[in-house]
Amino acid sequence: MSSPSFPMGPITGHHGRAVVVAGDDIDTDRIIPARFLKCVTFEALGPAVFADDRAELATAAAGPHPFDRPEHQGASILLVNRNFGCGSSREHAPQALMRWGIRAVVGESFAEIFFGNCLALGLPCLVADHTAMLAIQAAAGAEPQVPFHLDVAAATLTGPAGPWPLTLPDGPRQMLVTGQWDGTGQLLAHAAQLDRTRAALPYIGGF
Amino acid sequence: MSAGTLYDKVWELHRVAELPGGATQLFIGLHLIHEVTSPQAFSALEDLGLAVRHPERTVATVDHIVPTTSQARPFADPLAEEMLATLEANCAEHGITLHGLGSGRQGIVHVIAPELGLTQPGMTVACGDSHTSTHGAFGAIAFGIGTSQVRDVLASQSLAMGKLKVRRIWVDGQLQPGVYAKDLVLHVIRSLGVKGGVGYAYEFAGPAIDALSMEERMTLCNMAIEGGARCGYVNPDATTFAYLQGRPHAPSGEAWERAVAWWSSLASGPEAGFDDEVRFDAASIAPTVTWGITPGQGIGVDETVPTLEQTDPDERPLAEEAYRYMDLQPGAPIAGTPVDVCFIGSCTNGRLSDLQAAAAVAKGRHVAPGIKAFVVPGSEQVAAAAEAEGLDQVFIAAGFEWREPGCSMCLAMNPDRLEGRQISASSSNRNFKGRQGSATGRTLLMSPAMVAAAAIAGQVRDVRELLPA
Numbered sequence: 001m002s003s004p005s006f007p008m009g010p011i012t013g014h015h016g017r018a019v020v021v022a023g024d025d026i027d028t029d030r031i032i033p034a035r036f037l038k039c040v041t042f043e044a045l046g047p048a049v050f051a052d053d054r055a056e057l058a059t060a061a062a063g064p065h066p067f068d069r070p071e072h073q074g075a076s077i078l079l080v081n082r083n084f085g086c087g088s089s090r091e092h093a094p095q096a097l098m099r100w101g102i103r104a105v106v107g108e109s110f111a112e113i114f115f116g117n118c119l120a121l122g123l124p125c126l127v128a129d130h131t132a133m134l135a136i137q138a139a140a141g142a143e144p145q146v147p148f149h150l151d152v153a154a155a156t157l158t159g160p161a162g163p164w165p166l167t168l169p170d171g172p173r174q175m176l177v178t179g180q181w182d183g184t185g186q187l188l189a190h191a192a193q194l195d196r197t198r199a200a201l202p203y204i205g206g207f
Numbered sequence: 208m209s210a211g212t213l214y215d216k217v218w219e220l221h222r223v224a225e226l227p228g229g230a231t232q233l234f235i236g237l238h239l240i241h242e243v244t245s246p247q248a249f250s251a252l253e254d255l256g257l258a259v260r261h262p263e264r265t266v267a268t269v270d271h272i273v274p275t276t277s278q279a280r281p282f283a284d285p286l287a288e289e290m291l292a293t294l295e296a297n298c299a300e301h302g303i304t305l306h307g308l309g310s311g312r313q314g315i316v317h318v319i320a321p322e323l324g325l326t327q328p329g330m331t332v333a334c335g336d337s338h339t340s341t342h343g344a345f346g347a348i349a350f351g352i353g354t355s356q357v358r359d360v361l362a363s364q365s366l367a368m369g370k371l372k373v374r375r376i377w378v379d380g381q382l383q384p385g386v387y388a389k390d391l392v393l394h395v396i397r398s399l400g401v402k403g404g405v406g407y408a409y410e411f412a413g414p415a416i417d418a419l420s421m422e423e424r425m426t427l428c429n430m431a432i433e434g435g436a437r438c439g440y441v442n443p444d445a446t447t448f449a450y451l452q453g454r455p456h457a458p459s460g461e462a463w464e465r466a467v468a469w470w471s472s473l474a475s476g477p478e479a480g481f482d483d484e485v486r487f488d489a490a491s492i493a494p495t496v497t498w499g500i501t502p503g504q505g506i507g508v509d510e511t512v513p514t515l516e517q518t519d520p521d522e523r524p525l526a527e528e529a530y531r532y533m534d535l536q537p538g539a540p541i542a543g544t545p546v547d548v549c550f551i552g553s554c555t556n557g558r559l560s561d562l563q564a565a566a567a568v569a570k571g572r573h574v575a576p577g578i579k580a581f582v583v584p585g586s587e588q589v590a591a592a593a594e595a596e597g598l599d600q601v602f603i604a605a606g607f608e609w610r611e612p613g614c615s616m617c618l619a620m621n622p623d624r625l626e627g628r629q630i631s632a633s634s635s636n637r638n639f640k641g642r643q644g645s646a647t648g649r650t651l652l653m654s655p656a657m658v659a660a661a662a663i664a665g666q667v668r669d670v671r672e673l674l675p676a
Contacts, residue, residue: 023524023525023528024521024522024524024525025401025402025501025525027501027637027639029618029637029639029640029641029642030639030640030641033641033646034618034619034620034642034644035619035620035644037243037271037620038272038284038286038287038290038620039286039290040246040247040250040289040290040293041246041247041250042247051646052640052641052646053640055646056646056647082402083401083402083405083435086401086402086435086501087337087637087639088336088337088618088637089244089335089336089337089339089351089352089353090243090244090353091244091247091335091353091354091355092354094353109402109405111405111435112405112406112435112437113337113350113351113352113353113437116352116353116356117353117354117355117356120353120355120356121355169229169369170228170229171228171229171230171369172228173228174227174228174229175227175228175230178227178228180227180228182355183226183230183359183367184255184257184358184359184362184363186226186227186232186367187232187359187362187363187365187366187367188257188362188363190223190224190232190365193223193224193232194223194232194234194260194363194364194365197220197221197222197223197234198234198261198364200220201220201221201234201236202465202466202469203236203327203329203330203466203469204236206458206462207458207462207463207465207466207469
C-alpha cells in the first residue's frame with residue numbers, strides 16, 4: 001500500500017535536489033537486498049535502500065554512500081547511468097527508493113521491468129544520452145544544494161546548468177501527464193473485449 | 208519490425224485493446240504467484256474493493272522463503288512463516304489453487320508449472336518474478352512483472368504492455384560433451400552483454416536448439432532476462448509435445464490432437480521476419496564460468512580473467528569494480544580458483560537432468576575437505592524422481608547434503624546463505640554483489656556438472672577432465 005505522500009494524479013514535472021549514484025548495471029539486489037523482501041507490506045523499505053552498498057562505503061575511503069551524505073538528505077531526483085534496475089522484478093526496489101524520498105530518476109538506460117514498476121508507482125524514469133548524463137551528474141555533484149527542475153511533459157532537465165534534453169517514450173509520457181499511470185481501472189474498462197479475447201483462445205476451454 | 212514470428216502470433220491472439228498512450232492490453236493465459244511478490248498485490252486489490260477476475264487462471268506455490276533443512280511448520284523464521292501464512296490465506300479467500308509444502312507438487316514456481324503441464328505453447332504467462340522467461344521454452348510468451356502488475360493480472364487477467372522487437376539467436380552445430388545449455392546461455396550473454404537484449408524478445412533457434420531437451424530449453428530461456436531480454440522462447444516442436452503429453456494439466460484424447468495442431472501453427476515459419484539475428488556456433492563453446500559481478504562477465508573455463516586492455520572501454524569501470532569485489536586478478540586463469548561453497552539447484556538448474564549431470568560427476572568421488580556442498584531439488588516431484596533413481600544416495604555418498612526443494616541459496620531468502628567473503632560455485636543465475644546472502648559474498652556461475660566438479664576439486668575445474676572420454 002502506498003504511503004500518503006506517494007504521487008497521485010497527473011505527473012507533469014518535479015522540482016528538487018539531485019543525488020548521483022554512478023555506475024552501470026546497478027541491479028535490484030543492490031537497490032534492495034533480498035533479506036529485506038521478507039515482508040508482507042512495503043512500508044519499512046525506505047531505510048534499507050542500497051543497504052549493503054551503504055554499509056560497504058560507510059567505512060571506505062570513497063564513502064560514505066551518496067544516500068548517506070548530509071548534502072543529499074532530502075534529495076528527490078536520482079541520477080544514474082546505464083541499465084539501472086536490472087535483475088530481479090522486485091517492485092520493492094522502486095518502493096524503497098520512493099520511501100527514501102526519490103520522486104524521479106534520470107539515467108542513460110533502464111532495465112525494462114524496473115521501468116514498468118516505476119511507471120506503475122508514478123516514478124518517472126527519463127533517459128539522457130551519455131554525454132548529457134555525465135554533464136548532469138557533474139553539475140549535481142558540484143552544486144548539490146541547487147535544485148533541478150524536471151519537466152516530464154517536455155522531457156527536459158534544468159539545474160545549475162542545462163537545460164538538457166531527455167527522452168521518454170510517448171506512451172509512458174502520456175500516462176504520467178494525464179494521470180493514467182496506475183492502470184487497473186483502464187484494464188477493467190474493457191470487460192467485454194477481455195471476455196471476447198479469452199473466449200477465442202483454444203486453450204481456455206481445454207481445446 | 209518482426210512479422211510472422213511466434214511472438215507476433217501469440218501477441219495478436221492475446222491482444223485485448225489498445226490503451227490511451229500507446230500500450231497494448233494483453234490477456235494473460237497463465238498467472239503464477241508466490242509468497243514474495245503477491246501479498247502487497249492482494250492488499251491493493253482489497254483496498255480497491257476488487258475481486259480476482261479469473262482465480263482458475265492463477266496458480267500459487269511457495270518457494271523463495273522455504274527452509275531446505277526442515278520444512279516443519281511453523282518455520283523457525285517468523286517473517287517467513289508470516290509470508291507463507293499470508294499466501295495461504297489469500298489463496299483460500301480468492302479460490303486460488305496453492306501447491307503447498309508436502310502436497311507432492313510444491314517447488315520453485317518455474318519448475319512446477321512446466322512439470323504439471325500448466326505451461327503450454329501459445330500462452331501468455333506472467334509471474335512476479337523475472338525468471339518467468341523460463342516458460343518461453345514451450346513457445347509461450349512469458350515475462351516477469353512487478354507487484355502492481357500482479358495486482359492488475361489478479362483484477363483483470365490482463366496487463367498493459369509495449370510490444371518488443373524480436374531477435375533471432377540462431378545456434379548452429381552441437382554442444383560438445385561437458386557443455387550444457389547453461390554454458391550456451393552464459394556464452395550468449397557474455398557475447399551480447401547484459402543490456403544487449405533490452406527491448407527484445409529472444410527467439411532461440413537452429414540445429415543446436417532443436418537438439419536440446421525441454422529442461423535444457425528451460426535453462427536457456429530462464430536466463431534470457433540476464434541478457435536484458437524480458438522474454439526468450441523456443442518454437443514448439445516434437446520435443447515440446449512429447450514432454451507435455453500425459454502431464455496433469457495437458458489436454459488428452461481428441462483434445463490433444465487439436466492442441467498439437469494449434470501449437471504447431473504458432474511456430475515462426477520460414478516466412479517470419481525478425482528485427483535482427485545473431486549467430487553462434489555451439490561446437491565452439493566451452494564450459495563457461497562467470498568471474499565478475501554480472502552474468503555477462505563470463506569466460507570459458509580454459510580462459511583467463513580478462514585484463515582491462517581486453518575489455519571494452521565502456522565496460523572497464525565495471526571490470527575494475529569486479530576485480531576488487533571478487534578479489535580475482537586480471538590475466539589469471541579462472542580454473543584453479545578455490546571455492547568454499549557449492550550449490551546445485553535453482554529455477555535455472557534444479558531439474559532432474561541437472562541433478563543427473565551433476566551426479567554423473569560426483570559418483571564414486573568425494574567433495575574436497577572443507578567444502579560445503581549441497582543439492583536442492585527444484586520441486587517435490589524432482590526430488591522424488593531423483594530419489595527413485597538413487598541420485599540422493601550418490602550425492603550423499605560423495606559428501607553433498609541432499610535438501611528439501613526451494614529457491615535456497617540462489618537468492619538466500621531462506622537460511623541458506625554465504626558467510627562473509629565466502630566464494631561459491633553456483634548453478635544459479637545471478638552473481639550480483641551480495642546476491643547469495645552475504646554483502647561481501649562472491650558467486651561463480653556455472654553448470655551443475657561444473658559445480659559438482661568444483662566441489663570434488665575444491666576449486667574451479669574443467670568438468671570435461673572428469674567425464675569418461
